[in-house]
Amino acid sequence: MNKIKNIGVLTSGGDAPGMNAAIRAVVRAGIYYDLKVTGILRGYEGLVQADFIDMDRKSVANIIQRGGTILKTARCDSFRTPEGRKKAYDNLIANNIDALVVIGGDGTFTGANVFIKEYDFPVIGLPGTIDNDLAGTDFTIGYDTAINTVVSAVDKIRDTAESHNRLFIVEVMGRDSGLIALRSGIGAGAEAILIPEVETGMDDLISRLEHGRKDKASKIIIVAEGDEIGGAFHIGETLKDKFPGYDIRVSVLGHIQRGGSPSCMDRVLASRLGVIAVEGLLNGHSGEMVGQLDREVVYTPFDQAIKHINIEEASPAWLKLIEILSL
Structure with a gap:
């Protein structure tokens, strides 16, 4: 029997267009599956400081077209320390949060990976970064x-x-x-x-x-x-x-x-992956990033997604294409 009743969601690192669409999808998927959803403000900093808000349908209304992130984002040096992560874990337990969805990139997943190893806490990641530098997805949100x-x-x-x-x-x-x-x-x-x-x-x-x-x-x-x-x-x-x-x-x-309003592609990608992230947690997935490869949803362990930049597009074939087209 699944014990997840309350899912926390945060955005971390650099903001990316489509993060709000992802937040919206996580919240509404949570409601669909009769879960409580807690928003965590300012990323891992909010996790350490217990800066939490309850989220419902209205809190994510009219945000799918907005750039940035309504949950805000910040760098957090304290989460890099064992003491900071212990405080974050204690805050999650004290607020009855059973699992996390983290939206971000390399740094976000690095922090989540360390946290999971220390506390065996369920965490799923969504690839939210404009750089497209994560393995396990054709395109990142933004x-x-x-x-x-x-x-x-x-x-x-x-x-x-x-x-x-x-x-x-x-x-x-x-x-x-x-x-x-x-x-x-x-x-x-x-x-x-x-x-x-x-x-x-x-x-x-x-x-x-x-x-x-x-x-x-x-x-x-x-x-x-x-x-x-x-x-x-x-x-x-x-x-x-x-x-x-x-x-x-x-x-x-x-x-x-x-900045700017996210494209249709980013809105759809964020929406699809946000719903799958919630379903993944309910099905026992943790320590993984949800991505889309060849139009299929896949789960990639954080340590495999991190810093595995897609060099394929920088291959000799692509560079020759640039040379040909520049004539």
Whole structure:
């Protein structure tokens, strides 16, 4: 007989479009299965501080289209300590919370994994991160919205680039993963894409510009913020010295990639996975992330999902595709 009567839900780490849709799905699935659902504010920090709220149908009404997270999110140093995790566990027991759904990325699942090993407490994860850097799911919640935000911004930048015959270097998020840069760069028709998974090198970039078409009215280079060449401003300064004839501009998109109304794809993904997370807990799953692979729902242990960036898209075939399309 299942002993879960009260499920806690939290969002942790960087916010991602679609987190609210996931919260909504968890709450309504919990209600559907006659469970109490408790919202935990500010991620693991709220868990340590017992910052809990009761959630019902009304508390998640009209949020599926909203970016960010109504439960807020925060980094929590205290949860990294045994004392902090003990306090979090005591708060869960004191408030009769029997299981957790955690929505986040690498850091969120790392913390959950340690917590489960110490206290054997049921926890299921939902992949909420714009970076798409988790194994066990084709796409993470927020990734589709983020890349569409980048493509929309780059389309606008290209209008200016073509009007003034400029070369724009556009920096996007992706300190450890270049998948935002890769997909959005292809979608926006970038002439070059620099990502941390592949050592492109400044010499390669300069060679591409030297041998590329000279009659193009604009050129767009997409660079992930973690690219080892040194970031958009360093690249811009280097190219100005090498190509004094170019009118070079740098644009850093920054946190606009995190915000905004989630795409339909992210809303549907978050909704489906949120319901499956609740059902998974009721069926005895724990220590796993719920994901979607080839349109099928799968469970992946936290330690296998963490830091297993999908390098497949950065394979030689994808890089050749970029080279062909940039002619």
